[in-house]
Amino acid sequence: MISVLFLWLISSGHALDVVCTLPWLGDLTERLAPEARVTVLARGTEDPHYLSPTPALMAKVGTADLYVVNGLGLELWSDRLLDGAGNPAIRPGAPGHVQASAGVPRLEVPTELTRARGDLHPEGNPHIWLDPLNAALAAKNIASGLGRIDPSGAEAYRERAAAFEAEIHERVFGADLVGFMGGALLERLARSGKLHAFLASKGLEDRLGGWLAAGRALRGRPIVFHHQSWVYFIDRFGLDLVGTIEDRPGIAPSAAHRGALKEAMTARSVGLIGVQAIYDDRLARVLARDTGARVVQLPGDVGGTDAASDYFALIDTLVAQLGS
Amino acid sequence: MVLPVAATLLMAVALGWFGLHVLQRGVIFVDLALAQVAALGATYAVFLGHEPDEPISYALGLLFTALGAVAFALARHFEEWVAPEALIGIAYVVFAAAGAVLMDFAADPHGAEKLQHLMVGNVVWVRPVEIGIIAGVAAAVGAAHFAAREGLLQVSFDPEAAAAEGRRVWLWDLCFYLTFGLVITTLVHVAGVLLIFSYLIIPAVVGRLFASSVLGRLGIAWAVAVPVSIVGIAGSYSHAAGPIIVMLLGGVLIVCLALVAVRRSAAPLRTVGGMVGAGAALTATLIAARSCDSEHDHPESEHVEIHVHDDLSPDADPATREQWYRGHEGQLPALKAALRREDDPSLRLLLAVALARGGASEGLDALAELAAGPVPFLRMEAHDRLVQVAGGGAVQGDPLAGPVTGWSTWEPPEGWRERAKELSLP
Numbered sequence: 184m185i186s187v188l189f190l191w192l193i194s195s196g197h198a199l200d201v202v203c204t205l206p207w208l209g210d211l212t213e214r215l216a217p218e219a220r221v222t223v224l225a226r227g228t229e230d231p232h233y234l235s236p237t238p239a240l241m242a243k244v245g246t247a248d249l250y251v252v253n254g255l256g257l258e259l260w261s262d263r264l265l266d267g268a269g270n271p272a273i274r275p276g277a278p279g280h281v282q283a284s285a286g287v288p289r290l291e292v293p294t295e296l297t298r299a300r301g302d303l304h305p306e307g308n309p310h311i312w313l314d315p316l317n318a319a320l321a322a323k324n325i326a327s328g329l330g331r332i333d334p335s336g337a338e339a340y341r342e343r344a345a346a347f348e349a350e351i352h353e354r355v356f357g358a359d360l361v362g363f364m365g366g367a368l369l370e371r372l373a374r375s376g377k378l379h380a381f382l383a384s385k386g387l388e389d390r391l392g393g394w395l396a397a398g399r400a401l402r403g404r405p406i407v408f409h410h411q412s413w414v415y416f417i418d419r420f421g422l423d424l425v426g427t428i429e430d431r432p433g434i435a436p437s438a439a440h441r442g443a444l445k446e447a448m449t450a451r452s453v454g455l456i457g458v459q460a461i462y463d464d465r466l467a468r469v470l471a472r473d474t475g476a477r478v479v480q481l482p483g484d485v486g487g488t489d490a491a492s493d494y495f496a497l498i499d500t501l502v503a504q505l506g507s
Numbered sequence: 508m509v510l511p512v513a514a515t516l517l518m519a520v521a522l523g524w525f526g527l528h529v530l531q532r533g534v535i536f537v538d539l540a541l542a543q544v545a546a547l548g549a550t551y552a553v554f555l556g557h558e559p560d561e562p563i564s565y566a567l568g569l570l571f572t573a574l575g576a577v578a579f580a581l582a583r584h585f586e587e588w589v590a591p592e593a594l595i596g597i598a599y600v601v602f603a604a605a606g607a608v609l610m611d612f613a614a615d616p617h618g619a620e621k622l623q624h625l626m627v628g629n630v631v632w633v634r635p636v637e638i639g640i641i642a643g644v645a646a647a648v649g650a651a652h653f654a655a656r657e658g659l660l661q662v663s664f665d666p667e668a669a670a671a672e673g674r675r676v677w678l679w680d681l682c683f684y685l686t687f688g689l690v691i692t693t694l695v696h697v698a699g700v701l702l703i704f705s706y707l708i709i710p711a712v713v714g715r716l717f718a719s720s721v722l723g724r725l726g727i728a729w730a731v732a733v734p735v736s737i738v739g740i741a742g743s744y745s746h747a748a749g750p751i752i753v754m755l756l757g758g759v760l761i762v763c764l765a766l767v768a769v770r771r772s773a774a775p776l777r778t779v780g781g782m783v784g785a786g787a788a789l790t791a792t793l794i795a796a797r798s799c800d801s802e803h804d805h806p807e808s809e810h811v812e813i814h815v816h817d818d819l820s821p822d823a824d825p826a827t828r829e830q831w832y833r834g835h836e837g838q839l840p841a842l843k844a845a846l847r848r849e850d851d852p853s854l855r856l857l858l859a860v861a862l863a864r865g866g867a868s869e870g871l872d873a874l875a876e877l878a879a880g881p882v883p884f885l886r887m888e889a890h891d892r893l894v895q896v897a898g899g900g901a902v903q904g905d906p907l908a909g910p911v912t913g914w915s916t917w918e919p920p921e922g923w924r925e926r927a928k929e930l931s932l933p
């Protein structure tokens with residue numbers, strides 16, 4: 184009698200407990216699994232490289248069904264957190280562990296590994312989510328993970344991931360062009376850098392919509408960023424990166440670098456310096472004063488600024504701020 | 508270059524003088540504690556929502572330092588029960604922790620970075636207005652100290668005599684610590700706690716090693732600090748200047764200590780031999796450590812790896828598949844096999860055209876399927892090529908208006924393969 188009651192209780196489907204390391208992962212997970220309880224470890228206003236997990240967060244991780252991490256060495260604290268939480272179901276390699284960046288084409292994979300270049304990420308630049316096309320890939324990875332721990336819902340998760348991909352394609356290329364050419368072809372062209380030439384050769388440039396059309400001003404625009412987190416955004420939107428203030432990530436820049444940057448900025452007429460809201464913009468302001476450029480505060484993730492309330496708003500904000 | 512050198516020279520001169528007193532009074536850690544109190548004041552300002560370089564941060568830093576100075580001046584009263592040095596060391600640690608807790612509560616995303624700045628500073632990026640303030644404060648305090656130098660020196664070097672002469676020692680102490688705190692608070696934003704401590708103590712220690720008069724010690728202290736500042740800034744052009752200066756000062760001290768040890772030793776050659784031996788042992792250990800294999804394995808990553816042999820992996824991403832198909836044009840069996848597996852309609856177009864060019868009718872079948880498919884652009888591409896292959900007997904239809912189904916029942920005429928060779932790959 185008791186065992187029947189017990190079996191009934193555990194089979195009546197409790198809501199999934201999902202822990203995500205970064206805000207954009209939480210946003211995607213909520214879209215794929217609206218009925219799940221999603222906890223996000225880092226705040227959009229914090230630097231995701233560093234996190235001091237509090238006991239409260241560790242407890243959450245301890246009881247999680249699914250653990251979603253960006254990977255590629257971004258969350259240096261994640262392994263320690265998993266060790267401490269002692270939850271075998273979500274360790275790397277276990278079904279409850281999702282590396283969102285799996286299968287995403289990586290940029291800035293270093294050809295030689297040396298600490299002389301600062302805290303380099305040996306597997307490539309990890310800030311993959313700033314290219315919206317990568318968010319669609321990540322959503323598929325998260326949906327696979329959800330399907331592994333909740334097989335009854337696997338079909339629904341896959342469908343929602345496909346719907347998210349379709350929405351991403353429409354937001355990137357515009358609904359018209361996606362309807363005409365198909366998102367897969369457009370994505371392939373965009374990733375190989377041939378999109379604009381292809382559209383021009385077929386006379387389809389005017390039909391481009393979405394963020395790529397709204398971000399026309401970004402194509403070829405010279406810019407300086409504070410930290411090297413923008414390579415995927417730059418790849419998608421065609422910005423011309425003149426330099427980064429942090430010559431070597433994680434190490435204060437030297438006087439030589441400051442001089443070289445100022446020269447390059449003047450030579451290439453750089454009018455804009457982008458600094459993520461999580462960083463101190465003191466150095467950027469000094470450089471701006473030296474060169475007459477303008478400093479713009481950018482969200483690096485969902486919740487990074489008030490305007491970036493969800494993933495689509497994040498990209499909207501970035502396109503708007505960098506195109507102005 | 509000029510600005511950072513000016514900043515460090517001002518620091519060297521001002522702190523060299525204070526260092527003399529601090530060493531004599533035996534309150535080494537008062538500098539660290541006062542710098543930490545100043546930093547705590549700035550942290551409190553940040554907690555209230557201000558930036559570290561706003562005037563309010565400076566003002567709060569001064570206020571906190573003044574309170575700290577009063578407290579340290581009074582520490583002498585407890586000398587019977589607790590060494591003042593112990594109280595001061597405790598104060599340093601407690602204030603540092605208080606700063607960390609404040610940052611935690613402030614939930615400031617820059618919190619840790621700002622705290623780190625207060626420790627390390629950033630001498631290279633100093634602004635002209637900051638130099639101006641430092642110079643002004645140094646000049647004012649310098650003038651005041653010069654005027655009162657007799658009393659100050661006596662209270663530091665011989666407090667009993669000062670008391671006997673009727674000086675109010677506690678008042679002199681207070682004035683010393685207040686002016687000291689003012690200088691440190693002014694410097695802490697630019698130079699950081701570590702650099703301030705180094706400029707204060709190390710040149711003064713070297714001075715004590717080689718001279719006994721106040722002027723002699725001061726002269727030597729300045730003679731050490733000034734060249735190190737210039738060399739440090741100039742030599743660190745591509746690296747972090749502050750820590751390099753600290754290490755240079757430390758290095759100078761080690762050399763001076765070695766010199767003194769040899770000079771005062773009864774058997775100088777043996778002393779030199781001992782030092783060389785110790786140095787060699789240390790170097791050998793470091794070299795041996797370098798050749799040890801690292802136990803730390805590179806963590807397994809989950810990403811998909813594309814192997815460099817010729818088979819196309821089933822997990823390959825679209826770009827890789829496209830490359831592979833283009834690279835294997837003419838290898839009809841491989842392309843036919845790929846066509847059976849490929850889901851992406853735009854890649855199916857590529858395969859279909861490649862097969863048609865090679866004379867395989869599977870290519871035409873796939874083109875017909877695409878011409879009747881859901882994607883208008885692909886319908887257009889497929890239909891246009893089929894029209895080219897068909898020559899005169901083309902199926903009528905507008906691919907942009909909707910699916911063109913006629914191609915599925917169309918029979919390719921004789922000679923289609925010749926025309927198909929002219930097809931352009933998408």
